[in-house]
Amino acid sequence: MHSPSPSRTNGATGQPAPAPIVEARSLSLVYPTADNRPVTALSEVDLTIARGDFVSLIGPSGCGKTTLLRVIADLEQPTGGRITVEGLTPEQARLKRLYGYVFQAPALYPWRTVERNVMLPLEIMGIPRAERQARAREELQRVGLSGFERKFPWQLSGGMQQRASIARALALKPDLLLMDEPFGALDEITRDHLNLHLTQLWRSTGKTCVFVTHSIAEAVFLSTRIVVMSPRPGRILDVIDCDLPRERTLDIRESPEFAAIAHRVRDGLKEGHSYDD
Numbered sequence: 001m002h003s004p005s006p007s008r009t010n011g012a013t014g015q016p017a018p019a020p021i022v023e024a025r026s027l028s029l030v031y032p033t034a035d036n037r038p039v040t041a042l043s044e045v046d047l048t049i050a051r052g053d054f055v056s057l058i059g060p061s062g063c064g065k066t067t068l069l070r071v072i073a074d075l076e077q078p079t080g081g082r083i084t085v086e087g088l089t090p091e092q093a094r095l096k097r098l099y100g101y102v103f104q105a106p107a108l109y110p111w112r113t114v115e116r117n118v119m120l121p122l123e124i125m126g127i128p129r130a131e132r133q134a135r136a137r138e139e140l141q142r143v144g145l146s147g148f149e150r151k152f153p154w155q156l157s158g159g160m161q162q163r164a165s166i167a168r169a170l171a172l173k174p175d176l177l178l179m180d181e182p183f184g185a186l187d188e189i190t191r192d193h194l195n196l197h198l199t200q201l202w203r204s205t206g207k208t209c210v211f212v213t214h215s216i217a218e219a220v221f222l223s224t225r226i227v228v229m230s231p232r233p234g235r236i237l238d239v240i241d242c243d244l245p246r247e248r249t250l251d252i253r254e255s256p257e258f259a260a261i262a263h264r265v266r267d268g269l270k271e272g273h274s275y276d277d
């Protein structure tokens with residue numbers, strides 16, 4: 001099972017260690033409903049996410065993955081427990097724009113060019129036009145979309161649209177990137193390509209990523225840690241260290257180490273199901 005929060009002091013220097021990027025304790029969330037049958041989406045969730053980690057949340061549909069991501073992003077309020085984001089409340093972290101959020105669907109405005117979509121959050125922040133454009137171009141280049149700045153979203157493939165929405169999240173220069181099944185709707189070949197691209201992007205930027213998926217292979221390929229969640233109400237069943245080398249190519253999926261981690265994730269998911277049978 002997941003170990004409790006690591007000590008806040010660095011043993012070697014005695015200096016206080018930086019706050020974890022995310023720390024949740026006994027987190028619960030109950031959605032009220034119109035028919036008076038409240039839905040418990042999260043129950044007693046304890047989770048610590050360290051800086052620089054790539055953490056995947058995996059679990060069956062409806063288990064509370066999106067809810068947990070939305071709580072981190074201050075888009076939902078927990079009904080119990082505590083959560084901090086970089087040592088702050090989620091609201092403070094949101095106001096300081098410490099995270100970027102990539103939604104399940106690319107959510108690009110069809111009447112804006114790709115570049116102007118990426119510039120939009122910067123516009124809302126009041127960043128001057130020249131800087132907005134420079135940042136948008138830099139991030140579009142990072143996701144491999146140089147040359148597509150003036151296209152409209154509907155002129156791009158699904159994979160390219162999702163890359164544009166990752167560029168939009170990166171344009172805010174967040175420490176933390178929250179991604180909710182960004183590649184769920186894409187074909188397998190495109191998804192493989194984007195997984196490879198994302199792992200390179202994560203390594204080169206040093207960001208912390210929290211990534212929702214229900215693909216075991218995707219979780220093992222991308223993550224340093226995998227959080228296995230139970231069917232509703234979402235609880236954490238296991239946190240699996242994914243100690244493959246940080247530098248990964250797609251062939252790593254053929255290795256025995258990869259298979260062993262995937263097996264453990266599958267077992268965790270099975271265990272969760274038997275509780276509710």
Ligand SMILES: Nc1ncnc2c1ncn2[C@@H]1O[C@H](COP(=O)(O)OP(=O)(O)O)[C@@H](O)[C@H]1O
Nearest residue numbers: 031039041060061062063064065066067068232
């Ligand atoms: N706004 C809401 N009101 C009521 N129930 C909700 C709301 N949002 C999600 N739920 C319910 O909470 C549970 C968890 O949802 P969600 O976090 O979206 O799961 P996942 O992302 O793992 O599929 C589901 O049963 C879902 O129907």
Ligand SMILES: [Mg+2]
Nearest residue numbers: 065066067180
């Ligand atoms: Mg979801």
